[in-house]
Amino acid sequence: SQTIHQWPATLVQPVGSPLSLECTVEGTSNPNLYWYRQAAGRGLQLLFYSVGIGQISSEVPQNLSASRPQDRQFILSSKKLLLSDSGFYLCAWSVETAQPQHFGDGTRLSIL
Amino acid sequence: EDQVTQSPEALRLQEGESSSLNCSYTVSGLRGLFWYRQDPGKGPEFLFTLYSAGEEKEKERLKATLTKKESFLHITAPKPEDSATYLCAVQLPRNTDKLIFGTGTRLQVFP
Numbered sequence: 185s186q187t188i189h190q191w192p193a194t195l196v197q198p199v200g201s202p203l204s205l206e207c208t209v210e211g212t213s214n215p216n217l218y219w220y221r222q223a224a225g226r227g228l229q230l231l232f233y234s235v236g237i238g239q240i241s242s243e244v245p246q247n248l249s250a251s252r253p254q255d256r257q258f259i260l261s262s263k264k265l266l267l268s269d270s271g272f273y274l275c276a277w278s279v280e281t282a283q284p285q286h287f288g289d290g291t292r293l294s295i296l
Numbered sequence: 297e298d299q300v301t302q303s304p305e306a307l308r309l310q311e312g313e314s315s316s317l318n319c320s321y322t323v324s325g326l327r328g329l330f331w332y333r334q335d336p337g338k339g340p341e342f343l344f345t346l347y348s349a350g351e352e353k354e355k356e357r358l359k360a361t362l363t364k365k366e367s368f369l370h371i372t373a374p375k376p377e378d379s380a381t382y383l384c385a386v387q388l389p390r391n392t393d394k395l396i397f398g399t400g401t402r403l404q405v406f407p
Contacts (some may be wrong), residue, residue, distance in 0.1 A: 190339075216393055227300070227397035228340070228383070235393070243394060274339050281393045282327050287339030 186211035190288035191277050200296050203248075203262040205291050207275030210256065215260040217278040218285060219250055222272040234258060235281075270295045298323045302384055309405050316332035317401045319384030320366040327387040329367050330395065331360050334381045339355045343369075343382075374405045 187210045197203060202240040209215050219231045230243045232250035240250050247266050251259045258275055272292055299322045309315055321329070328347050332340035344353040347364040353360045357378065359370040369382055381402045385395040 193339050197379075218393070227399045228385075228395075233393050241393075276339075278393075282387050284330060284342045284345055285395065286342055286378065287332075289339045290337075292337070 186277070186286070187277070188277055188286060188288040190273075190291055192291060193289065194292045194294075196237060196294045196296060197265050199267055200264050202267055203260070203293070205255060205260040205273055205275075205293075207258045207260075207288060208256055209277045212256070212277070212279065214255060216280060216285075217252060217256075218276040218278075219258065219260045220274040220276065220287075222290075228274065232260070265295050267295050269293065297302040298386075298388060298396050300383075300384055300386055300396050300398040302401050304401060305371075305399070306402045307404070309371075309374055309403070311375055311405055311407050312374045314370070316376070317382055317403070318366060319369070319398055321384075321386045321392065321396075323386050323388060323396070325389035327361055327389050330385045330387070331367070331369055332383040334383055334400065346357070366399055371403070376405050376407050379403055379405045 188206050216235050220228045221265045222228045234240050234252045248262050272289050272290050274290045276287045278285045301320050303318045330345050331343040334340045344360040349364045350363050357372050361368045381400040383400045385397045388394050
């Protein structure tokens with residue numbers, strides 16, 4: 185069966201520091217991969233998605249970037265964090281477009 | 297503008313008291329509608345996919361239905377363990393993998 189791993193579960197970072205969140209999927213090949221942010225009282229917002237290695241689509245202009253160095257690895261990064269980057273970050277995968285997306289347990293990011 | 301609206305925002309039920317959650321959308325040419333359950337501090341857990349008006353899906357005490365403008369999640373005889381936030385999302389019709397999520401309905405079931 186397929187599993188998705190995200191780490192760390194929680195992270196506290198100072199403003200201006202870099203960020204790297206990692207997500208890996210097991211049990212499937214060439215999945216579609218996604219990064220979402222969930223802010224309190226708001227719906228999940230798609231940040232990036234990828235349909236293959238090195239293929240990244242950005243949905244919202246922002247302080248963040250994503251990379252997919254391996255088939256089942258998706259990384260969310262920032263060079264300098266802003267206070268507004270605080271939130272709950274979720275990684276997800278699907279077998280293909282228009283199929284259900286399956287989520288990891290997220291990273292709670294707090295910026296001080 | 298593509299939009300997904302869920303109501304009510306919060307719902308308190310007595311154990312065994314059936315009810316329905318609503319998800320209305322303003323997306324033309326829907327490719328799919330998804331229901332998720334989210335527990336506090338966790339990622340959403342997939343429940344159902346609906347692709348066309350008139351379609352219904354069931355799982356234990358939950359039943360999802362779809363019309364051309366909205367979807368309902370019916371909860372029959374809920375139990376305290378059904379307490380969670382229920383999210384609805386729609387797949388845009390264009391050549392994109394983007395889901396538009398509603399803000400969810402927070403359900404609390406009391407014994």
